[in-house]
Amino acid sequence: MGDKPKNNDDQDIKTGINRYGKEVKTAIPDDAPLASNPGHKLRTSNTIVDRKALHNQQKEKEALDALRKDTTKIEKLENKKQQLEYVEYDDEVGVVRLDPTWKDGSDAPNAFTGPSHRNKPQRFRFDGHKMAYHTDRVQAWLEGKRFAPIHIDMGLTKFCNVACLYCYAVVQNMTKGTMIGEKALLRYIEDCGRLGVRSIGFIGDGEPTLNPAVYDAAVLARKVGVDTSMATNGVRLDMDRAHDVLRNMTWVRINLSCGDAEGFSRVHQASADSFHILVEKIRALVALKKQYSYRCTIGLQMVLIPECYDQVIKEAKLGADLGVDYFVIKQCSDSEYKEIGIDYKSYLSVSDILKEAETYSNENYVVQVKWDKINAAGETALYKDGYRKYDVCYGTPFLLQISGNGKVYPCGPFFNKERFYCGDIHETSFYDIVMSDRYWAVHKDVSDSVDVHKDCAVGCRQDYINKYLWDLKNPPEHVNFI
Numbered sequence: 001m002g003d004k005p006k007n008n009d010d011q012d013i014k015t016g017i018n019r020y021g022k023e024v025k026t027a028i029p030d031d032a033p034l035a036s037n038p039g040h041k042l043r044t045s046n047t048i049v050d051r052k053a054l055h056n057q058q059k060e061k062e063a064l065d066a067l068r069k070d071t072t073k074i075e076k077l078e079n080k081k082q083q084l085e086y087v088e089y090d091d092e093v094g095v096v097r098l099d100p101t102w103k104d105g106s107d108a109p110n111a112f113t114g115p116s117h118r119n120k121p122q123r124f125r126f127d128g129h130k131m132a133y134h135t136d137r138v139q140a141w142l143e144g145k146r147f148a149p150i151h152i153d154m155g156l157t158k159f160c161n162v163a164c165l166y167c168y169a170v171v172q173n174m175t176k177g178t179m180i181g182e183k184a185l186l187r188y189i190e191d192c193g194r195l196g197v198r199s200i201g202f203i204g205d206g207e208p209t210l211n212p213a214v215y216d217a218a219v220l221a222r223k224v225g226v227d228t229s230m231a232t233n234g235v236r237l238d239m240d241r242a243h244d245v246l247r248n249m250t251w252v253r254i255n256l257s258c259g260d261a262e263g264f265s266r267v268h269q270a271s272a273d274s275f276h277i278l279v280e281k282i283r284a285l286v287a288l289k290k291q292y293s294y295r296c297t298i299g300l301q302m303v304l305i306p307e308c309y310d311q312v313i314k315e316a317k318l319g320a321d322l323g324v325d326y327f328v329i330k331q332c333s334d335s336e337y338k339e340i341g342i343d344y345k346s347y348l349s350v351s352d353i354l355k356e357a358e359t360y361s362n363e364n365y366v367v368q369v370k371w372d373k374i375n376a377a378g379e380t381a382l383y384k385d386g387y388r389k390y391d392v393c394y395g396t397p398f399l400l401q402i403s404g405n406g407k408v409y410p411c412g413p414f415f416n417k418e419r420f421y422c423g424d425i426h427e428t429s430f431y432d433i434v435m436s437d438r439y440w441a442v443h444k445d446v447s448d449s450v451d452v453h454k455d456c457a458v459g460c461r462q463d464y465i466n467k468y469l470w471d472l473k474n475p476p477e478h479v480n481f482i
Contacts, residue, residue, distance in 0.1 A: 013338075018043050022306060024341030032337070039170040040163035040269060043305065044341035048171050051416040124297075126328045127370045129464040134198070137398060142472065148195035148434055149397060153412070153461065155204020155404030156180050156211035162233050163269035164257070166303045166342075169205035171335045172403070172415045179206070180406045182213040184426045189217050191430035193224025199250070203231040205415065206404040215241040222248040231255055231301070233268070234278045246289055251297035254282060254324075257305070259314025267308045279322070286323040299326040304374070305342065309350050316357040316367050326366040329354060331373040333459030336386075336413065344377035344458075351375075373459065388452045388463070390470030395462030397443050398469075408433055410446050413457040420446065 018024045024044050028034075038048035131138060140147040157179040160169065180188075192200060200221060202208040209232050221228045227250045234254045237245075245252060256278070258264045264275035285298055300319050302308060312329065319327035331347070334340045354369045361367045381387040396410035403415045406425045414420040422442050423433035433439055450456065452466070460466070 016044070018045070018341060020307065023343075025343065026338045026341055028337045028339065035173055039174045040167070041165075042167065042170055042340050043165045043307070044339060048173070048339055049335075049337055051171075051173055052418070123366055124326055124328075124368065126330070126368055127372045129468060131398070131465060131468050134398075138469075138472070141394075141397065141469075146435065146440060147397070148192075148197050149400040150197070151199045151201065151398070152192070152197060152400045152402060153201045153203045154402035155206050156185070156202055156208040156214055156217075157204075157206030158404040159210065160207040160233070161210060161236055161270075162207075162274070164233075164255075164303070165267055165269065165307055166257070166305050166332045166340055168333055168335070168340070168412070171337075171339050172205045172412065174205065175405065178405050179211045180213070180404065181426060182216070184406055185211075185213045185217050186220055188425045188430045189220045189226065190224060191434075192221070192226050194431055195434055197226055199227040199229070201229045201231065203229070204402070204404050205412070207236065208232055209234075209236045209238065211404075212238075215244045218248040219244055229253070234281055235270070235274045237281055239281060239284060242285060242288055243292070246285065246292070246294040246296045249296050251299065252285070253299045253301050254278070255303070256300050256315065257302045257308045258311040259316075259318045260311070263308060263311040263314070267305070267311070279318075282322050282324065290323075297325045299328060300324055302327070302329045303332050304329055304347065304350075305332050306346055309353065312350070312353050312357050316360040319367070320360050320362070320365050324365065326368065327357075327360075328368050328370065329357065329374075330370045331376075331459055333457060336455060336457050338458070342458075347374050348378050386453055386456065386458060388456075388460075388466070390466050391452065392470065392473075393446050393450055393452050393456070393462060393466055394469040394473065395465035396446050397440075398465055399462050401461070408439075410443055411456075412461065 014026050014028065016024060016026070019041070020043075026044055026047075028047065028049055033050045033053035035048045035050040038046050040046070042048075134150050137147050137150055155169075158169070158172075158175040159177060159179075160167070160174070189200075202214055202217075208214050208230055214230065215238065218228045218230075229249055229251045230245070231253045232255065234256070256264075257267045258275070261272035261275040264270060264278075265272050268274075282298070282300075288294065289296060289298060300315065300322075302312065302315055304312075316327055331344070332340065332342045334342045351374075354374065358367045358369060380389075393411075400408070400410065401412045401415075402408050402425070403412075407415070408422040408425065408430070409415055409417075409420050410422070411420070420442050422439045423436065425433070428436075452460075
């Protein structure tokens with residue numbers, strides 16, 4: 001690599017050129033142990049930190065830095081004379097009162113002028129959180145009680161049949177052939193029902209459809225009252241079990257970051273034939289859903305990286321043609337060492353393309369960009385230096401993550417770091433893990449010791465939840481004056 005400028009935290013930033021001739025920046029320390037078998041090449045290279053070895057050589061982190069506080073300037077609004085203004089929008093007319101005409105004897109200000117509905121209900125909420133619908137768990141947390149996770153993201157394997165350039169699983173040290181055993185998985189599902197876990201996403205460090213037990217797990221989960229979903233590349237989806245998927249899962253998301261076979265080969269590093277196989281499987285899933293009136297949502301997701309900027313519109317059109325329910329475009333999450341090598345500022349250069357993609361939405365098909373995180377590089381230091389709008393991670397007990405080898409951790413970026421290991425569902429029932437002192441001590445260690453501005457990966461899964469919980473833990477004065 002080339003020069004080594006430093007960011008605000010004195011973290012070494014290494015600038016180099018990737019295999020596409022584009023500049024990338026990583027932050028792998030010079031003395032970090034490297035994985036000897038890291039998996040496929042990412043955008044940058046195949047230089048990946050060995051997380052387990054890193055843990056073994058790291059000393060305990062120092063106490064948290066002093067809490068950073070933002071000072072907000074509040075400016076007084078001037079009281080200006082106003083006039084009436086009529087605004088037309090979506091065939092409706094609203095009145096904006098800009099002038100206090102009531103003083104001359106007419107009706108009082110803000111007299112009702114009829115509805116002017118401009119904010120349409122969201123069918124999906126890809127950008128944000130839904131914690132307001134789980135206030136019982138939030139109250140238990142505020143009272144210091146033990147409770148089950150609302151949602152769990154879990155891998156079912158630690159290997160994959162494609163090699164996406166943006167694969168976060170590679171930095172989690174993938175292991176070929178490793179997967180959760182069928183008996184352990186089904187026992188875990190029963191425990192989730194017993195605990196009151198509300199949803200499970202088969203979304204993890206490997207491809208879920210390479211574990212044949214995924215289909216029986218979905219069937220059992222519905223029986224015990226747990227919603228399930230799956231994020232898959234779809235190529236190896238067993239169409240003989242398609243009815244089990246559509247009947248029992250809440251949603252299925254196809255991780256596809258391209259709109260044609262050439263883009264598939266380039267971004268997913270897999271054959272063009274696999275792209276055509278995938279497209280036909282999606283088309284068949286949509287047809288089955290319509291024929292049998294299944295409620296399972298079928299969607300596409302693009303992980304946005306420069307190598308697929310030219311594929312955005314193509315995939316928006318492809319989703320409409322296939323008849324899926326949605327196409328969502330999200331930011332690429334990078335590791336704490338920026339091993340994938342994403343320059344988030346580059347997102348700002350393609351906003352026009354992303355806005356055009358959203359125009360392909362219709363009454364049955366939603367195209368949505370995760371604008372909050374896509375635009376974050378232009379608004380805050382979030383993606384430049386990793387700074388959050390909160391100082392403590394509180395979210396892990398609500399949204400847990402399990403590796404494809406069955407090991408339970410509070411957060412995906414902590415996979416293979418034994419300090420945060422909670423247990424293994426092959427060895428201990430998940431019910432006993434959640435009720436154990438070790439489990440809750442790990443969550444406390446995260447909230448007490450992890451510096452979210454330095455230690456955490458970019459694009460954190462618990463980010464939105466943490467903003468909400470931080471506000472609850474740090475209320476302003478006069479909360480009754482809402």
